Amino acid sequence: MSFGDLAGDFNALSDPSVAGNAAELDELPVELPTRQLLKITPGSGADEQYERLADIFRPVFAQIAAGSSERDRQRILPFEQVGLLNRERFGALRLSIAEGGHGARLSDVFRLLIELAEADSHVAQLWRAHIAFVENVVRLEDQVLRSKWTTRISAGQIVGNAYTEEGGNALGVLNTKVTEQDSRWLVNGRKFYCTGTIFADWTTVAVAHPEIPGRQIAVVSTQHSGVKILDDWDGFGQQLTGTGSTEFHNVPVDTFMPEDPTDPEAAIFQLVLMAVQAGIGRAALNDLRSSVQARTRSFSTGTGVPVHREPQVLQLVGEVSAEVFAADSVVMGAVLEVESAMADANLNSEERFAVCELAANRAQTIVQPLVIGATSKLFDGLGASATRNSCNMDRHWRNARTIATHNPAIYKARIVGDYEINGVQPQRLSVTGTVSGTPQFSGS
Structure with missing residues (x-):
């Protein structure tokens, strides 16, 4: 049966002017493909x-x-x-x-x-x-x-990632270094937040080079005996991404990646997280939808109708659906902005970088509260039973909340506002570390 046939059958069953009496939802012969009424992913270009x-x-x-x-x-x-x-x-x-x-x-x-x-x-x-x-x-x-x-x-x-050091380095300075030995460059150091590296054949490593100022990116094989990858990420969310430690002991450099002033890497890194957030929102909506459809128990404080007819539950599902749709749309809007900027020959390198960064920062500012809100509302529509460990419904909120801490998100709106009001360009990423003169408080 085609979707057109199914849609016709649904109209005949549900419209009193067509069928005489509307059928109850439970009487419909098949589960309706509700999502096929909209594009799977909104926005232009889904061709x-x-x-x-x-x-x-x-x-x-x-x-x-x-x-x-x-x-x-x-x-x-x-x-x-x-x-x-x-x-x-x-x-x-x-x-x-x-x-x-x-x-x-x-x-x-x-x-x-x-x-x-x-x-x-x-x-x-x-x-x-x-x-x-x-x-x-x-x-x-x-x-x-x-x-x-x-x-x-x-x-x-x-290819994985080993950019960030967990601590012990000053802001803007890397403890992970390359040194030359017998005409080879070797990496030594320890990194954390190495997302994906445990699954990878190669990893990019942010290093200090004795002859070149600033952060350099070396690529090394993860299969070398001097590489030790640990699955020691203990965050409460996104626990399976390999976001743990990687140690490098005299690991030879395969490639030094050339510096590119138009490099959109920082924006791409952030937009990947926003895409993941959008997907989490969808998954939460899927669980909310199927759970409400299947639910038979209701509350005495409701209106006395089945949960799938309960007006407030339907309103909540509609709000979550709208938030998820908005998150999808914002992410893809930002990606299309970056895609356009990278192809625009009229932009110089600084302008191109600014467009990409601002697009990613705007998206991050709005997408994360949308998805965190949607994954929290999930429980309002399902009640206490949805909090049971066996349901694992909390994974959506845990994962969204964990991603929303990245880079950190609270600074993004300020960066956009500073550009809008004062014309201050977004800054290129440097090296995370300890600020000199930071006071050490008792118990910290």
Whole structure:
């Protein structure tokens, strides 16, 4: 039966002017495909090219979604799920077809990422560094270096991240260093928040170079004996992303990535998190929808109708649906802004960077409270039973709340406001660390 036939049957069953008497919801012959009435991902550009890509990956996303709640509850790292995506060359989406990729636009990648995050937010986030790295690769002017990395990426190799140090370094200064020995550059140091590295073949490492000022990005193999990757992330959310420690002991550098003043990496990093947030919102809405549809118990303080007819519950579901739709739309609007800026030859490097950063900061300012609110409202529509550990409904809020702490989110609106009022350009990321002269309070 086609959706058009089904829609016609639904009208006939539910419209008294057509069928005489409206059927009760429980009497409908099949579950109605409510989401097919809207685009899966809103916004312009969700066209035939995107649908071609989505047809490849949606069956994989469905497999990943099937066990996502249990993996979250049991803390099972998703190695198998990464392998399923790798089999379809998810990591090579942005590479041209001639280079062994899918020829996807940046907006295609983010639409797919939202759908993947709906299936499992952990699996979506662990690709964060890889997506940003590939974006740098497709912009490389050095064709030899580009070919080296497109060959690796198209073969299914994944790149992780080791930028941040947990402590002990001064603001703007890295303790992780490269030193030259026997004509080779070696990395030594320890990093934390190394999202995705435990699943990766390579990792980018932010290092101090003795001959070049500022932060440099070295790429090293995670398979080298001097690399030790620890699954020691103990946050209450996003526990399966490999966001733990990585140690480097005389690890040879494979590549130093060239500096690019138009590099959109910081914005890409943030927008990946926003895409994950949007996917979490969708997953929460899915659980809310199916739970309300299945619920038979009601409260004596209600209006005496089944829960799926309860006006206040329906209003709450509508609010959550609106918040999730808005989050999707804002994320994709920001991604399209970045995509446009990167192709605009009329922008200089500073203007291009500012456009990308402002788009990401605006999105972060509005998307995170929307999704946190939606994942909290979930419980208002379902009652105390939804808080049971066996339901694991709290994973949506825990994961959204954890992501919302990144980089940190509270500074983003101020940065946008400073630009709007005073024309102050967003600053490029430096190195997180301890501010000199910071007072040490008792008990801190």
